[in-house]
Amino acid sequence: MPPRKEEENQRIRDDRREKILEAAAKLFARKGLAATKIADIAAAADMSHGLVYHYFSSKEEVFSTLVERALDGASMVTHGAHLQPGTPWEQLRWMTARMLEGVRQQPEYFQVVLQAMTSDTVPAELREKALQEGESSRRAMIQLIEAGQKTGEVVAGDPSQLATLFYSCIQGLALSETFKGPLEMTFPTIDQVMRILEP
Amino acid sequence: MPPRKEEENQRIRDDRREKILEAAAKLFARKGLAATKIADIAAAADMSHGLVYHYFSSKEEVFSTLVERALDGASMVTHGAHLQPGTPWEQLRWMTARMLEGVRQQPEYFQVVLQAMTSDTVPAELREKALQEGESSRRAMIQLIEAGQKTGEVVAGDPSQLATLFYSCIQGLALSETFKGPLEMTFPTIDQVMRILEP
DNA sequence: GTCTATATTTCGATAGAC
DNA sequence: GTCTATCGAAATATAGAC
Known part of the structure; x- marks a missing residue:
């Protein structure tokens, strides 16, 4: 039987890891991978930079963990x-709702994934994974748009263009949320966003 | 009278500066200020890194020039x-058209300005200027939306929210254009974008 | 005007004390 | 588990030759 102390230590370790990840997510999203120094992360997580290396073997590993x-x-x-049950429109609305929730609760994640797609210091394997998720998501969206057009629930027009517009909105909103400090904005409603696709 | 050679030199200098700026814009937009090495810029502009320093005193100065x-x-x-002449809607449409032109022709500029607002290695004065332009643009947009709502040309709803949504779209589209390499997308039409504001 | 070689700084990463 | 001190690589910026 392991000594009583061990689980307490485990809890501390988990806490520390989370604290690092949380601080790093904000910084990576705002400044990017390269511009974010380990010292910045350590300061934001309120610990020494040496301790960050005790929990992660490198800055890239912190980043990769967040991307995953x-x-x-x-x-x-x-x-x-x-x-999801329901018509194509209802499925689209469900998808949009989940995305907007994500944008409001963890806007940093959107930025981090975007950076993973382009940064060359990120492992090629992970970048590939991010790109595939992007394509996959785009295809799903296009399919739903096409289905919705058949039922007349979605506006006519090239599904590819509509998907681009829609995703640009989502990504742009995540960006706005990430940088919402100085410019005071008010977040749009799901209905306002859905109007892009309304007939 | 100055020797004939001088104007030729001037032309060369201008060319070189332009070449550096053009190369740097693409790189800054894609990788960010910190991740873009002077060596990268020099390579993209097809010259030695020493020469870049002959035309600009620092990497930040190249960046600042682009932001300006x-x-x-x-x-x-x-x-x-x-x-612009015409109704609020026509003014909005003109503004949107100019922005979409900008997004397609120089998507890098949108990214560069965005980075200028957040990067701490950029002169505080310039960052302030970027933030003010952002606010200024946002206010102009809100005013046009309000005017359009009075004439019934623009959909009802909180103008601030609509402006956020609209700008997020524009910024998101600029982002898509900047990174349009791997994910093949088709650019939306102005009418599709304007539907956000249509009644 | 342009290049190569070098000095200087910064930052990621490690080692060892507590 | 946590910190401080330090090494070594990488990148900015400069100097001097052509």
């Missing part, structure tokens, strides 16, 4: 939409 | 909208 998490979340939304 | 340019362009659109 974000991709898992994104994947659930992408694949969940088709499984 | 972008802000000048943005300012013209912002202030030009109210001067």
Whole structure:
């Protein structure tokens, strides 16, 4: 039987890891991978930079961990939409609702995934995974748009263009949320966003 | 009378500066200020890194020059909208058209301005200028929306929310254009974008 | 005007004390 | 588990030759 102390230590370790990840997410989203120094993360997480290396072997590993998490979340939304009951429009609305929730609760994750797609210091394998999730999500969206057009619930027009517009909105909103400090904005409603697709 | 050679040299200098700025804009937009090395810029501009320093005193100066340019362009659109003839809707449409042109022709500029608002290695004065242009543009947009709602040309709803949604779209589209390499997308039409504001 | 070689700084990463 | 001190690589910026 392990000594009583061990689980207490485990809890501390988990806490520390979370604190690092939380601080890093905000910084990565705002400043990018390269501009974020380990010292910044350590300061934001209120610990020495040496301790960060005790929990993660490198800055890239912190970043990768965040990307993996974000991709898992994104994947659930992408694949969940088709499984939802209801008409194509209702499925689209469900998907949009989940995305807007994500944008408001963890806007940093959107930025982090975006950076994962482009940064060259990120492992090629992970970048590939991010790009695939992006394509996958885009395809799902296009399918739903096409289905919705057949039922007359979605506005006519090239589904690819509509998908681009829609995703640009979502990504742009995540961006606005990430940087909402100085410019005071008010977040749009789901209905306002859905009007892009309304007939 | 100055020797004939001088104007030729001047032309070379201008060319070189332009080449550096053009290369830097693409790189800054894609990778960010910190992740873009002087060596990268030099390579993209097809010259030695020493020569870059001959034309600009630092990497930040290259960046600042681009931001100034972008802000000048943005300012013209912002202030030009109210001067356009026609109804509020027509003014909004003119503004949107200019922005979408900008997004397609120089998507990098949008990214560069965005980075200028947040990067801490950029002179505080310039960052302030970027933030002010952002606010200014936002106010102009809100005013046009309000005017349009009075004439019934614009959908009802909180103008601040609509402005956020609209700008998020524009910024998101600029982002899509900047990174349009791997994910093949098709650019939406102005009418599709304007539907956000249609009654 | 342009290049190569070098000095200087910064930052990621490690080692060792507590 | 946590910190401080330190190493070494990488990148900015400069100097001097062509």
